[in-house]
Amino acid sequence: MTLHIAANTGCNLGCTYCYEEPDRVMKQKQIDNEYDIDAIMARLEEWKETKPWEPPGMHGGEPLLLRKEHLDQIFAYCYENWDEKRTHIQTNATLIDDDHIELFKKYNVSVGISCDGPIELNRERLARGGGKDVTDHMSARTLSAIERLADEGVPVGLIVVLHDGNAGNDEKLEKLLAQMDKWNAMGIYGHYNPAIPYEDVQTDISLTGERLAEVYLRTWEWMMEPGQDYRSWNPMRDFQNNLLGTSLRNCIVNTCDVYNAGAAQIIKGDGEQTGCGKTWAAVGDGVPFLQGESTDNRYNDPDEQERYEMLKQVPGACDPEYDGPDLGGLRGCRYWAVDQGGCPSAGIDGDYRNRSTFHEAHHALYERIEGDMRRMFPAIRLMTDLPWDAPVSDLAASKQVDIKPFVNMQHGNGGEPNVFRGTAEVEPPFSIITNMDMPFEARQKLYEDYYGEEIVTADPATGSIHADSDVARLQPRADDDGKAGCCGDECDC
Ligand code: SF4
Ligand code: SF4
Known part of the structure; x- marks a missing residue:
């Protein structure tokens, strides 16, 4: 979860796809008004007590439009009052000057920068009130700020918004990848952020799910090209981690109900708290600005998971046993636990109740990565080896589950370790690293879902749960012909 201060400063750019535009249109009065630094600081003081897990940072609009003394005040507070002694900012970088760099160094600020590629791909990031030349000039400022910060040793992470203007065809995509190659070679990494199709409020330049899948798959191939080991980009690496069960990285693959966007909490310019700005627009039922105290809607409530209960039950394109019309759900999706x-x-x-238009792209990328990982290590265990709806996503997100992906390749498992075949197994297929917070019944259900109720013994008195499983049961991915189970990609098994 990230904690932000978004002080209603507006922005000096006017990107055509900006997801904050609906908020600006609806709340122009607030933007025209001054932000209230005292109200922001009062809320931060409250967060110091209630949200000690992560230092907050600055977000936009464009946070460098705050007066420098206020930036200093907020950075200093976050730096000094959270244990990690660091903070962060998300900026378009066009306004960065020497004073800002000094502040970044002084308060250990990592700088997230939005940039859509080289200048010619950056033309959806319009300079407000300027023409093409001013826009290009601003893009040049962003690109040179990235290099300067790297030279100065300030940590930089990039967001590339994907849209028709930088990834709509292969020629543009290859230019974008060439720019990413330069950044990676400098040790600068980042992630893609597909533009949201907000048709009501701005021109829709978002990619179709099909095109996004092509972009993701090409980027994965680009990363895997021989001799380019320094290349890395997300969500590609995140998806590898997700399949290995090491976490459930990236809010867009986790649960995020529109009423309780748990991945982001935000302090607005008047000190009010709200959730992620992507839910500020009208979503489905036409009600904008669903979150925040002024609407009386709860947010960040972990019990509000209705969307996910529905998605799990409603059939759609991913259900292998369903051939009716796509109803927008995810029943039976092989990648449910990781998306x-x-x-x-x-x-x-x-x-918002439907699955994302981008699920198709996620599914395709997961399928490719899973296939590649299994071809490399046929005996690997991934999250997809668990039942499709095993309740492990929350555990992965909170790092409470270890599916032991390499257990078949280790000594001490009652058989020869082997990259090709799973061998005899004495461990359960996954173990709960920290089970203190997990109810006994939930843990029991995990075992029963995987092994079958009939062979699981659970003793609530001692908390002990184990499965009397046989070797065949523990190797669900090996068939009688001795070949590995389905590679998940381009095969008929
Ligand atoms: S720079 Fe960021 S906040 Fe500003 S208009 Fe562009 S996307 Fe929106
Ligand atoms: S609405 Fe939720 S999933 Fe979407 S970007 Fe915001 S926090 Fe992430």
Whole structure:
């Protein structure tokens, strides 16, 4: 979860796809008004007590439009009052000057920068009130700020918004990859952020799910090219981690109900708290600005998971046993445990209850990565080896589950370790690293879902649970012909 201060400063750019535009249109009065630094600081003081897990940072609009003394005040507070002694900022970088760099160094600020590629791919990031030349000039400032910060040793992470203007065809995509190659070679990494299709409020330049899948798959190939080991980009690496069960990285693959966008909490310019800005637009039922105290809607409530209960039961394109019309759900999706519907702001047909229009791309990327990992290590165990709806996503997100992906390749498992075949197994297929917070019944269900109720013994008195499983049961991916189980990609098994 990230904690932000977004002080209603507006922005000196006017990107055509900016997901904050609906908020600006609706709340122009607030932007025209001054932000209230005292209200922001009062809320931060409250967060110091209630949200000690992560230091907050600055977000936009464009946070460098705050007065420098206020930036200093907020950075200093976050730096000094959270244990990690660091903070962060998300900026378009066009306004960065020497004073800002001094502040970044003084308060250990990592700098997230939005940039859509080289200048010619950056033309959706319009300079407000300027023409093409001013826009290009601003893009040049962003690109040189990235290099300067890297030279100065300030940590930089990049967001590349994907849209028709930088990834709509292969020629543009190759230019973008060439720019990413330069950044990676400098030790600068980042992630893709597909533009959201907000048709009501701005021109829709978002990629179709099909095109996004092509972009993701090409980027994965680009990363895997021989001799280019320094290349890395997300969500590609995140998806590898997700399949290995090491975590459930990236909010867009985790649960995020539109009423309780748990991945982001935000302090607005008047000190009010709200959730992720992507849910500020009208979503499905036409009600904008669903979150925040002024609407009385709860947010960040972990019990509000209705969207996911529905998605799990509603059939759609991923259900191998269903051939009816696509109803927008995810029943039976092989990747449910690592991709639970996607960002609600990108729900199919503008309806947050549906799976995201980008799920198709996620699914394709997961399929490719899973296939490649299994070809490399046929005996590897991935999250997809668990039942499709095993309740492990929350555990992965909170790092409480270890599916032991390499257990068949280790000594001490009652057989020869082997990259090709799973061998005899004495461990359960996954173990709960920290089970203190997990109810006994939930843990029991995990075992029963995997092994079958009939062979699981659970003793609530001692908390002990084990499965009397045989070797065949523990090797569900090996068939009688001795070949590995389905590679998940381009095969008929
Ligand atoms: S720079 Fe960021 S906040 Fe500003 S208009 Fe562009 S996307 Fe929106
Ligand atoms: S609304 Fe979308 S971008 Fe925002 S926290 Fe939720 S999943 Fe993430």
